[in-house]
Amino acid sequence: MTEPQPVVPRVNWTVLIASAVLILGLALWAIVAPHQAGAALGAVVAWVASRFGWYYILTAAVVVAFVAYVGLSRMGTVKLGPERSTPTFGLFTWTAMLFAAGIGIDLMFFSVAEPVAQYLSPPTGEGMSTEAARQAIVWTLFHYGPVGWAMYAVMGGAFAFFAYRRGQPLSIRALMRPVFGRRADGWAGNTIDTIAVLGTVFGIATSLGIGVVQLAYGLHLLVGIPENIATYIWLITLSVAMATASTVSGVERGIRRLSEANMLVVFLMLGWVVVFGETRRILEGFVMNIGDFVSRFPSLLMDTHAWDRPDDWSQAWTLFFWAWWIAWAPFVGLFLARISRGRTLRQFIVGVMAIPFLYIALFVVVLGNSALEVVIGGDAAFGETAVVQPERAFFDLLAQFPGAGILLVVALVAGLLLYVTSADSGALVLASLSSKIEHSQQDGGKVLRVFWSIVTGLLTLGMLIVGGISALQQATLIIGVPFSVVLYLVMVSFFRALRREMGATPGPVHGPAQTEVSTFTAPAQESGVPR
Numbered sequence: 001m002t003e004p005q006p007v008v009p010r011v012n013w014t015v016l017i018a019s020a021v022l023i024l025g026l027a028l029w030a031i032v033a034p035h036q037a038g039a040a041l042g043a044v045v046a047w048v049a050s051r052f053g054w055y056y057i058l059t060a061a062v063v064v065a066f067v068a069y070v071g072l073s074r075m076g077t078v079k080l081g082p083e084r085s086t087p088t089f090g091l092f093t094w095t096a097m098l099f100a101a102g103i104g105i106d107l108m109f110f111s112v113a114e115p116v117a118q119y120l121s122p123p124t125g126e127g128m129s130t131e132a133a134r135q136a137i138v139w140t141l142f143h144y145g146p147v148g149w150a151m152y153a154v155m156g157g158a159f160a161f162f163a164y165r166r167g168q169p170l171s172i173r174a175l176m177r178p179v180f181g182r183r184a185d186g187w188a189g190n191t192i193d194t195i196a197v198l199g200t201v202f203g204i205a206t207s208l209g210i211g212v213v214q215l216a217y218g219l220h221l222l223v224g225i226p227e228n229i230a231t232y233i234w235l236i237t238l239s240v241a242m243a244t245a246s247t248v249s250g251v252e253r254g255i256r257r258l259s260e261a262n263m264l265v266v267f268l269m270l271g272w273v274v275v276f277g278e279t280r281r282i283l284e285g286f287v288m289n290i291g292d293f294v295s296r297f298p299s300l301l302m303d304t305h306a307w308d309r310p311d312d313w314s315q316a317w318t319l320f321f322w323a324w325w326i327a328w329a330p331f332v333g334l335f336l337a338r339i340s341r342g343r344t345l346r347q348f349i350v351g352v353m354a355i356p357f358l359y360i361a362l363f364v365v366v367l368g369n370s371a372l373e374v375v376i377g378g379d380a381a382f383g384e385t386a387v388v389q390p391e392r393a394f395f396d397l398l399a400q401f402p403g404a405g406i407l408l409v410v411a412l413v414a415g416l417l418l419y420v421t422s423a424d425s426g427a428l429v430l431a432s433l434s435s436k437i438e439h440s441q442q443d444g445g446k447v448l449r450v451f452w453s454i455v456t457g458l459l460t461l462g463m464l465i466v467g468g469i470s471a472l473q474q475a476t477l478i479i480g481v482p483f484s485v486v487l488y489l490v491m492v493s494f495f496r497a498l499r500r501e502m503g504a505t506p507g508p509v510h511g512p513a514q515t516e517v518s519t520f521t522a523p524a525q526e527s528g529v530p531r
Contacts (some may be wrong), residue, residue, distance in 0.1 A: 063150045262418060272403070
């Protein structure tokens with residue numbers, strides 16, 4: 001007997017109106033009065049960075065410790081679904097989607113720009129030294145490494161546990177019931193969902209804004225299209241149209257195929273750089289950089305620079321990245337839950353923490369060391385561009401390799417795939433967050449997905465008009481503070497639920513938890529994908 005399709009959930013008008021008014025109001029303010037909006041954002045960011053910098057650092061450490069404890073303890077044996085359930089996706093497809101979900105086109109941006117910036121102006125010590133070169137890659141790996149993926153693992157693990165083990169809907173308010181009880185369905189749940197929507201929109205807008213300016217330069221380099229607001233508007237309109245068509249079509253296989261294509265294109269691009277670049281230095285750098293990262297990670301994790309106080313550096317780098325990861329956590333966490341049904345919690349945590357980071361490490365080491373090779377070799381102009389106009393660094397680096405024309409086309413395709421994947425998946429998740437989800441297989445309605453595609457595009461454009469990428473970074477740093485509180489609440493709720501699970505099921509997890517979700521038919525082979 002065929003399982004009937006879930007009914008489209010009702011709109012949560014409280015969450016939709018509150019979040020839409022705030023987002024559209026800020027976007028219009030930025031477009032109409034860019035100088036005033038830019039000054040206000042700068043003032044708020046300075047206040048947040050000076051008073052909450054230590055809090056962001058501490059929160060990152062707490063999340064890493066929490067995830068490590070859950071994964072290594074007996075709680076890790078809990079299966080994200082009934083005991084006899086099996087993973088929906090094979091290992092390659094699952095890992096490809098892990099990478100595509102948690103990383104956008106911004107990795108292409110920062111894998112070149114950050115190592116060069118850290119080499120020229122490190123937070124401590126002398127720039128343009130051998131030690132600065134080693135630190136440069138380590139800092140980039142640190143900002144894109146286990147800390148952010150631990151935040152994803154918390155949200156994703158909680159979503160998957162409550163949905164597939166407890167039969168709850170895939171919504172943040174469902175995660176809050178062990179803490180707030182019935183209030184999770186009232187004002188408390190609405191407040192948390194609104195904060196989640198704001199964080200998700202600003203996180204996605206930041207990634208899309210970075211993608212717009214980078215793709216615009218790539219097109220300029222290839223075919224001479226001018227880099228200006230008109231081009232940004234055209235690219236944003238194109239991305240909104242593509243994302244809308246994709247997310248409304250309901251083609252479940254889409255993101256799977258996009259993710260697999262992404263991995264193949266990325267490996268082709270990196271292989272080209274390794275073969276035609278300084279192969280020996282890249283391979284030696286890979287071994288050294290990984291060793292440096294492993295040995296320095298514990299001290300970096302809780303380094304607040306209490307005596308050095310490079311406040312501008314911290315605001316631009318570590319604090320921004322932690323806020324950005326926090327803002328993306330509900331969006332990516334929900335997606336990770338969708339594709340991970342049938343795995344144990346330990347498998348989920350190890351996979352989320354380790355597998356994407358291996359891809360990221362390869363990306364950063366290959367491109368980062370290649371960029372440092374150019375700067376150390378005497379190309380000061382390239383170094384200055386990477387710092388002042390970082391959106392140009394990636395394509396300027398690739399332009400120096402043999403067959404640059406083909407390589408640039410490959411890079412543009414990879415960037416566009418990552419860009420559209422973030423936009424359309426984000427629209428669906430936002431539609432779900434602003435709906436009254438009642439079943440783990442429900443998604444927000446198509447009209448709502450179109451609405452969020454347009455709103456995200458408007459916010460991206462508004463922030464670019466205000467001050468480009470820096471304005472988007474500032475907005476993300478601000479919104480990360482309230483959602484970090486939600487992250488703490490999720491950890492408390494998740495831990496309580498896991499303790500009850502372990503208390504009710506000594507030894508291997510069987511029994512009551514399985515029967516709670518047994519009334520829900522396992523999703524079809526592709527139904528774990530947010531489309």
